Amino acid sequence: MVGAGPAGLTAAARLAVRLDGGVLVLDREPEPGGVPRHCRNRGFGLRDLRRPLTGQGYAHALAQRAAAAGAVVLTDATVTGWSDARTLDVTTPEGRLRVSADAVVLATGARERPRHARLIPGDRPASGIYTTGQLLTGLADFTGHRAVILGTEPLSWSTVTTLRRVGCRTALLTTERPTPGSYAQRLRHGATVATRTRISRIDGRNGSLAAVEIEHLVTGQRRTIPCDTLVLTGDWTPDHELARAAHLDLDPVTRAPLVDPTLRTSRPSVYAAGALIHPGGTAANAAATGRRVADQVLAQWGGR
Ligand SMILES: Cc1cc2nc3c(=O)[nH]c(=O)nc-3n(C[C@H](O)[C@H](O)[C@H](O)COP(=O)(O)OP(=O)(O)OC[C@H]3O[C@@H](n4cnc5c(N)ncnc54)[C@H](O)[C@@H]3O)c2cc1C
Incomplete structure (x- = not known):
């Protein structure tokens, strides 16, 4: 084996x-x-x-x-x-x-595919961007306070819990899907989901993640979410x-x-x-x- x-x-x-x-x-x-x-x-x-x-x-x-x-x-x-x-x-x-x-x-x-393989435009901060696997293996040294999660799979929702346990609040989950995924999960975790959106830009400051910009796939409207942690789930x-x-x-x-x-x-x-x-x-x-x-x-x- x-x-x-x-x-x-x-x-x-x-x-x-x-x-x-x-x-x-x-x-x-x-x-x-x-x-x-x-x-x-x-x-x-x-x-x-x-x-x-x-x-x-x-x-x-x-x-x-x-x-x-x-x-x-x-x-x-x-x-x-x-x-x-x-x-x-x-x-x-x-x-x-x-x-x-x-x-x-x-x-x-x-x-899970890391950031560089996902073709997300923007800055390349040295810290703050993880796959769930990277987050789990580095949890002992994790210091983030405010997160955005890419994806709404079951694993994305369990990441909300993992982050909460280490004192990090999830500001938003973003998904290209038209629906936010499990209603029960949303109720349990109380996090906001932005559907039909993609991450259009990553902003860094002094080598750390500062914000992500998300874009609505239909209207093209963009907004910036300040965060020090981005977790890429799925893919x-x-x-x-x-x-x-x-x-x-x-x-x-x-x-x-x-x-x-x-x-x-x-x-x-x-x-x-x-x-x-x-x-x-x-x-x-x-x-x-x-x-x-x-x-x-x-x-x-x-x-x-
Ligand atoms: C962050 C995260 C959370 C998850 N949470 C859940 C959950 O709550 N419940 C659930 O049911 N599932 C969960 N899953 C999914 C579950 O972990 C996987 O489905 C499962 O681990 C797959 O088992 P596997 O044996 O196929 O592969 P893995 O568990 O990935 O094991 C593969 C092994 O192969 C070894 N390996 C790879 N290449 C080589 C090589 N060249 N030489 C020697 N060794 C090598 C690796 O070191 C690794 O130990 C989660 C997955 C992730 C990433």
Whole structure:
């Protein structure tokens, strides 16, 4: 498995019990768990582990389950490429490794597009602009007080709560959509939503974010919202570098590796699962593809 997030760990736990070991999970991070490891909010575990957990608790439970099943989880291990069709090049603090396997499952996840990839005009302040992933990993040093959030997905709303916990008020959520998203979420969080709008300019002052300008898509009317924090949510891109390096067929729109119903990619010994193939989904969905891919790998390679 490349990636010790919900998809990779779930696949590893299911495979390792049936293969009597023989399952290695590689992750470049110092701890297993993937994105949920950085999430302190609840909202994980109910569907797949049947109990409500914080992201951190969920990551811990999945890692424990994989280890208890006999999978070996190697952290600080970055897969940098392929030596041949079934052999991965891995860099660790102790040196470089080559890992060969009958089957390789890519479960490398997805990330939100950063500011530079979103073509938002204006200044380029050194601080104050985050994706939700960047916000969560840097929360200990966060000092913002007034935020604008781009997007109205469930993750955008949970960002309102995350920011409030660290003393930052959300002035506005902006979306190009005609409706503001979940009514229940708006009631609960009490934040204002500007629909049919886009960010038309970012203003910086002394290297920090000072304001964003939003433009109404229909009327063209613009207004400036002073803020020291801008959080860019949604607009996912799959972490597909290893798929590209293997010259796997990619979806022309999402750039995720193309998979058949057995989650096999265009290279027969390479499978893909989780947010890599469904960017923007929930952790439970990623875990579900982990279970599916484990069954397919077993069906194909389990008898060897
Ligand atoms: C900020 C944020 C909040 C979220 N909140 C929720 C929520 O409340 N509830 C919910 O259900 N879902 C939530 N999600 C979505 C959920 O986290 C994802 O659906 C889930 O983590 C996807 O699991 P995954 O295993 O596919 O990928 P990931 O969790 O992204 O794990 C991929 C792993 O692959 C590793 N990796 C990548 N490339 C390499 C490489 N070359 N070598 C070695 N390792 C590599 C990464 O280090 C990472 O650990 C949230 C997502 C974000 C970004």
